[in-house]
Amino acid sequence: MxxxxxxxxxxxxxxDLTAVGGVGFSIEEGETFGLLGPNGAGKTTxxxxxxxxxxxxxxxxxxxxxxxxxxxVDGKAAIGLVPQDLAIYPDLTATENLAFFGRLYGMKxxxxxxxxxxxxxxxxxxxxxxxxxxxxxGGMKRRLNIGIGLLHRPKLLILDEPTVxxxxxxxxxxxxxxxxxxxxxxxxxxxTHYMEEAERLCDRVAIIDEGTIKAEGTRRELVAxxxxxxxITITATxxxxxxxxxxHDISGVFEASQSDEGMEVLANEASRLLPELLSKIAGxxxxxxxxxxxxxxxEAVFLHVTGKALRD
Amino acid sequence: MGAAxxxxxxxxxxxxxxxxxxxxxxxAPLVLAFIFNFVFGDALTANTLDLRFxxxxxxxxxxxxxxxxxxxxxxxxxILTLTDYESAGSAExxxxxxxxxxxxxxxxxxxxxxxxxxGFDIRVIGNIDAPTSTQIAAGIAEQYGSGVAGxxxxxxxxxxxxxxxxxxxxAGWGQEAAGRGQSFVLDDVTTATRQLDPTxxxxxxxxxxxxxxxxxxGVVGLLEEKRDxxxxxxxAAPIRRTSVITGKALLSLALGIxxxxxxxxxxxxxxxxxxxxxxxxxxxxxxxxxxxVAIMGLVGSVARTPEGAGNLGAIIAVxxxxxxxxxxxxxxxxxxxxxxxFLTPHAWFMGGLADISGxxxxxxxxxxxxxxxxxxxxxxxxxxxxxxxxIAE
Numbered sequence: 001m002x003x004x005x006x007x008x009x010x011x012x013x014x015x016d017l018t019a020v021g022g023v024g025f026s027i028e029e030g031e032t033f034g035l036l037g038p039n040g041a042g043k044t045t046x047x048x049x050x051x052x053x054x055x056x057x058x059x060x061x062x063x064x065x066x067x068x069x070x071x072x073v074d075g076k077a078a079i080g081l082v083p084q085d086l087a088i089y090p091d092l093t094a095t096e097n098l099a100f101f102g103r104l105y106g107m108k109x110x111x112x113x114x115x116x117x118x119x120x121x122x123x124x125x126x127x128x129x130x131x132x133x134x135x136x137x138g139g140m141k142r143r144l145n146i147g148i149g150l151l152h153r154p155k156l157l158i159l160d161e162p163t164v165x166x167x168x169x170x171x172x173x174x175x176x177x178x179x180x181x182x183x184x185x186x187x188x189x190x191x192t193h194y195m196e197e198a199e200r201l202c203d204r205v206a207i208i209d210e211g212t213i214k215a216e217g218t219r220r221e222l223v224a225x226x227x228x229x230x231x232i233t234i235t236a237t238x239x240x241x242x243x244x245x246x247x248h249d250i251s252g253v254f255e256a257s258q259s260d261e262g263m264e265v266l267a268n269e270a271s272r273l274l275p276e277l278l279s280k281i282a283g284x285x286x287x288x289x290x291x292x293x294x295x296x297x298x299e300a301v302f303l304h305v306t307g308k309a310l311r312d
Numbered sequence: 313m314g315a316a317x318x319x320x321x322x323x324x325x326x327x328x329x330x331x332x333x334x335x336x337x338x339x340a341p342l343v344l345a346f347i348f349n350f351v352f353g354d355a356l357t358a359n360t361l362d363l364r365f366x367x368x369x370x371x372x373x374x375x376x377x378x379x380x381x382x383x384x385x386x387x388x389x390x391i392l393t394l395t396d397y398e399s400a401g402s403a404e405x406x407x408x409x410x411x412x413x414x415x416x417x418x419x420x421x422x423x424x425x426x427x428x429x430x431g432f433d434i435r436v437i438g439n440i441d442a443p444t445s446t447q448i449a450a451g452i453a454e455q456y457g458s459g460v461a462g463x464x465x466x467x468x469x470x471x472x473x474x475x476x477x478x479x480x481x482x483a484g485w486g487q488e489a490a491g492r493g494q495s496f497v498l499d500d501v502t503t504a505t506r507q508l509d510p511t512x513x514x515x516x517x518x519x520x521x522x523x524x525x526x527x528x529x530g531v532v533g534l535l536e537e538k539r540d541x542x543x544x545x546x547x548a549a550p551i552r553r554t555s556v557i558t559g560k561a562l563l564s565l566a567l568g569i570x571x572x573x574x575x576x577x578x579x580x581x582x583x584x585x586x587x588x589x590x591x592x593x594x595x596x597x598x599x600x601x602x603x604x605v606a607i608m609g610l611v612g613s614v615a616r617t618p619e620g621a622g623n624l625g626a627i628i629a630v631x632x633x634x635x636x637x638x639x640x641x642x643x644x645x646x647x648x649x650x651x652x653x654f655l656t657p658h659a660w661f662m663g664g665l666a667d668i669s670g671x672x673x674x675x676x677x678x679x680x681x682x683x684x685x686x687x688x689x690x691x692x693x694x695x696x697x698x699x700x701x702x703i704a705e
Contacts, residue, residue, distance in 0.1 A: 048544075051548045070553065071553065085541035086540075087542045091329050096325075100322050101545065104546070104549040
């Protein structure tokens with residue numbers, strides 16, 4: 001996979017405050033990279049430097065091989081930015097908003113019209129394309145906000161907390177859009193303070209706090225840092241003692257015990273073990289009526305690496 | 313430049329939909345120009361002064377009649393009306409009845425005094441309710457007296473040099489002395505020579521006054537982009553940062569020129585305003601709008617919010633407008649106000665229009681155009697530097 005973004009040693013100070021103190025990471029084509037941290041952790045300042053809005057005091061940003069700075073023009077064409085605050089004109093229609101920003105990215109004529117229509121379809125606003133956006137609901141505005149960012153087919157899409165203040169239905173639509181874009185090969189940098197969004201969307205996650213990256217890796221790698229295990233809760237009857245003994249012998253299972261409802265199993269990579277586990281305990285005389293898998297989450301990781309809860 | 317034009321076009325569309333540009337840029341100045349002209353127009357027109365004088369010539373000699381001849385000559389210009397009275401009493405009664413504003417009394421012995429090289433009196437009695445007319449009447453008498461005195465002095469000098477008066481010519485010199493008073497001319501300085509007529513004056517005043525509010529839309533737009541979050545998206549686009557500022561300045565320039573242009577054309581055909589040679593007017597408008605953009609750009613670079621820029625801009629626009637004489641003419645004497653007025657683009661703009669509105673060539677506007685361009689260059693450069701820094705914050 002080609003490297004789309006390379007950020008190294010980014011530092012940004014505001015007076016005496018160091019908002020970002022040496023942040024660095026890279027993102028490959030088709031990869032969704034999450035920047036997870038509480039408000040004020042330095043997420044927005046980091047992406048402002050990556051998008052060329054802010055000049056770093058130190059460090060370097062390279063997108064598709066082109067160095068990015070506030071004065072660079074060429075490299076910015078490869079970036080699509082979806083700011084945290086709505087960045088649309090309320091007295092323009094959805095089509096006019098998209099067309100205006102499309103023209104700033106050098107699109108014109110039929111190519112622009114066609115792409116605007118495509119994006120309206122993707123964000124589900126085709127029916128409302130000619131309405132002034134001031135008449136839109138919050139969710140519709142958010143979707144248009146994202147649509148503008150991906151209009152020019154950027155190599156790197158930066159989404160800064162795109163679901164803040166969004167209703168659950170629109171939120172789900174936004175997350176599905178991001179999954180779809182990533183599947184198409186777009187590199188996505190996604191900042192959020194919602195742990196479940198980072199877990200759902202991101203191939204890799206960096207936990208950022210107080211302007212520095214505290215940990216980085218895949219979800220599994222991060223969870224492994226805190227020694228977490230998947231918990232499999234099996235609602236069952238029958239020969240539970242024999243079933244527990246059989247489960248113990250399966251490779252990857254750390255602990256198996258009986259419970260009031262059936263069995264509890266602690267294991268690594270539960271989703272991979274599950275077919276074998278269920279097959280063997282059923283063969284041992286256990287009658288299974290329900291299964292639930294609970295994996296250790298990034299909340300625990302965040303607590304481990306920062307010493308505080310994510311929503312503090 | 314392409315990006316700047318796209319930004320300006322987008323903003324123009326927003327402002328047209330907003331409709332505020334029509335109200336501040338066209339409707340308000342037009343309505344106020346009409347109202348000001350209707351209410352105060354006559355106050356600026358000296359032609360409307362109806363000078364009604366009386367003359368009581370008790371000397372009734374050839375020399376005393378020369379003063380009456382001067383007044384008749386002025387009357388023939390349509391500037392005053394003159395009535396002869398037999399006595400001071402009848403003239404006094406006419407003043408009290410309001411038939412005349414002032415009257416002259418030439419006492420017996422004037423000719424004798426003039427021929428003897430002595431002083432003489434022309435008394436001016438005026439109505440207390442017509443001080444301006446009385447002042448003008450006194451001025452005419454003083455002017456006549458000065459002329460006579462000048463010739464008396466010349467005659468006296470000649471007598472000294474010739475060691476006595478040549479008897480045959482002395483009487484003729486006396487007549488000459490009295491006739492010299494006719495060098496007095498009451499000229500109408502308010503017609504289209506160096507001053508705009510009331511309609512044009514108030515139209516120009518309102519145009520330049522509201523121009524400062526109209527061009528503010530561009531600068532305020534810059535701060536609105538920051539407030540509304542769209543600035544981040546503009547700065548993230550593959551365009552030069554200066555394109556954003558240039559786009560806003562272009563919008564201000566376009567709105568200013570459209571606003572003043574529409575106002576001038578409308579007042580030309582609806583209110584008979586007289587603007588002068590189109591080239592000179594066009595140069596003044598462009599230079600005036602540029603100076604307004606520069607000043608309001610400076611306001612935008614200082615303000616933190618669109619509301620703050622609006623308030624500060626309004627204060628500056630009103631202050632400069634008052635000082636620049638957009639509501640009432642500022643005197644052209646040696647007082648401080650007369651000097652301060654030239655620190656405003658308004659005064660140069662109005663002055664430039666006055667210079668070319670009386671039939672002069674368009675080149676007569678060039679000094680004012682140059683002054684306005686200096687405003688634009690100096691203040692615009694400062695605004696440009698500060699705004700570039702501000703949008704990056």
